[in-house]
Amino acid sequence: MNVGEILIYLNPLLVLCSIYFGFNNLKSRNEIYKRNFEALLSLTLVTHTIALILLAYYFLVTDLRFEYVSDYSAENLSLGYKLAGIWAGRDGTLLIWAWATILSINVERKLHSGEDSQKQSTSLIGCIILLGFCIIQLYINPFSQNETVPGIGNGLNPLLLSPYMIIHPPIVFVSYGMIVLLYASGMAYLITGNKNWNETVKRWGRSSWIGMSLALAIGGYWAYVTLGWGGYWAWDPVETAGLLPWLATTSLLHTSVMSRRKKKYSVLGPLLAMLTFVLVLLESFVTRGGIWSSVHAFIVEETG
Numbered sequence: 001m002n003v004g005e006i007l008i009y010l011n012p013l014l015v016l017c018s019i020y021f022g023f024n025n026l027k028s029r030n031e032i033y034k035r036n037f038e039a040l041l042s043l044t045l046v047t048h049t050i051a052l053i054l055l056a057y058y059f060l061v062t063d064l065r066f067e068y069v070s071d072y073s074a075e076n077l078s079l080g081y082k083l084a085g086i087w088a089g090r091d092g093t094l095l096i097w098a099w100a101t102i103l104s105i106n107v108e109r110k111l112h113s114g115e116d117s118q119k120q121s122t123s124l125i126g127c128i129i130l131l132g133f134c135i136i137q138l139y140i141n142p143f144s145q146n147e148t149v150p151g152i153g154n155g156l157n158p159l160l161l162s163p164y165m166i167i168h169p170p171i172v173f174v175s176y177g178m179i180v181l182l183y184a185s186g187m188a189y190l191i192t193g194n195k196n197w198n199e200t201v202k203r204w205g206r207s208s209w210i211g212m213s214l215a216l217a218i219g220g221y222w223a224y225v226t227l228g229w230g231g232y233w234a235w236d237p238v239e240t241a242g243l244l245p246w247l248a249t250t251s252l253l254h255t256s257v258m259s260r261r262k263k264k265y266s267v268l269g270p271l272l273a274m275l276t277f278v279l280v281l282l283e284s285f286v287t288r289g290g291i292w293s294s295v296h297a298f299i300v301e302e303t304g
Contacts, residue, residue, distance in 0.1 A: 004058075004066075004143030007051040011098070012134035014044045015127055022124040026117065038109065041123070044130075045106050048099040055092060055142050059085050064149050068092065068142040074155035080166045081156055087169040088156055091142035096170060097284075098133040100177020101126065108181055108200060118196040121188035122181065129180050129277075164222035168215055172242075175211030176280045178204045179245065182252065186273030201256045201273060205249060212246045241283040248276040 001009075018040040025033035055068075059082045064070045072085035072092075086092040105126045112119045156165070181204040189197035219242065220232040233239060252272040 002143055002145065004051060004054050005141060007047050007054070008134075008137055008141050008143060011044065011047055011051070012131060012138065014040055014047060015131045015134055018044060019124065019127050019131065022120065022127060026120045026124060029115075034115075037123075041102070041106055041109070041127075045099075045102045048095070048102050051143075052086075052095055052099050055086055055095065056083060059083060062153060064151075064153055065145050066142070067144050067146045070146060070150050070153045072154065072156060074153035077155055080163070081161060084160070084165045084169075085156060087173065088160060088165075091137075091140045093169065093173055093284075094133060094137055094140060095142060097173045097177055098130060098137065100174040101130050101133065101180045104178050104181050104204065105130070108204070111203060112196070112200065114196075116194055116196060117192045118185070118188050118194035118200075121192055122184045122197070122200060125184035125187050126180055129184065159226055162222060162226065164218055168218045168222060171211050171215045171218070175208045175215065176245075176284070178208040178211070179249070179277050179280050182208070182249075182273040183277035186270035189270045190267075197270065198256055201252065201269070205253050205256060205273075209246070209249045209253060212242075212249065216242065216246060238283075238287050241279075241286040245276050245279040245283055248272060248279050252276055 018037060021033045021037040021040060024030065025037050058066055058069050059073050060079070062069065062073050062075050062077075062082065068089060068091045069085070072088040073082050077085075087096055105123055108126075109119065109123055112122075181200060185197045185200035185204075188194070219239070223234070223239070224232045252269065255269040255272055
């Protein structure tokens with residue numbers, strides 16, 4: 001077992017411990033539980049960051065011992081395209097999403113003043129979602145090694161050899177990591193009734209909306225300049241699925257403003273926050289699931 005695999009197996013254990021201490025802190029407001037919860041969240045961010053840096057290193061040096069590297073990288077690729085191989089498949093994409101999620105949870109705890117039930121519940125629900133990501137990562141492990149080391153890597157699909165491949169997918173999945181906080185804060189509000197959920201929505205709703213807007217604009221132009229992608233917009237399943245979370249977030253930001261000003265949408269707002277994340281799951285399933293026919297599907301595996 002290599003260092004990367006150790007980190008992948010360690011992450012769900014750390015998140016499980018975080019959930020344990022977070023739940024007990026929420027229930028009893030014990031200072032020891034709180035310190036342990038925050039320490040474990042920080043440690044989980046560190047392990048995810050190390051795993052991501054390690055994967056980037058393996059792609060940069062084209063270490064063909066690793067199956068994921070040999071699937072999406074090659075010696076003759078430029079530095080940018082080697083890095084792009086990290087998010088060319090499911091394994092690396094999920095690692096980026098999980099990293100963005102734990103980063104958002106840690107940043108939210110720094111930005112959210114006070115120690116109210118809304119803050120604690122949001123962090124706890126975010127950790128539960130992160131645990132799901134970490135468990136899935138065990139089955140799509142980017143550090144799995146080839147039984148026989150190939151002499152040359154497969155490289156990227158020719159349609160992905162574009163500068164937009166280097167910037168478009170990371171923006172998408174970092175934004176999706178932020179959206180986990182929208183779901184968590186919406187559900188926490190429905191449980192606690194604490195009005196502070198609106199501040200979380202304002203922070204992460206705006207940030208993720210900007211990220212998704214930028215990603216849609218870049219993706220549209222990328223489709224325009226790439227032969228066979230149908231121009232700026234072709235109502236492809238991947239394109240349509242990518243638009244839905246953006247529409248939900250736009251509606252959420254509107255209801256959030258109206259909720260603060262006129263005390264309306266006290267239930268619709270949190271439900272929209274939760275719907276946004278559900279649509280993100282749908283979008284990632286459409287894009288990376290491999291079961292829908294799409295000109296934007298680039299999954300090496302044949303099984304859905």
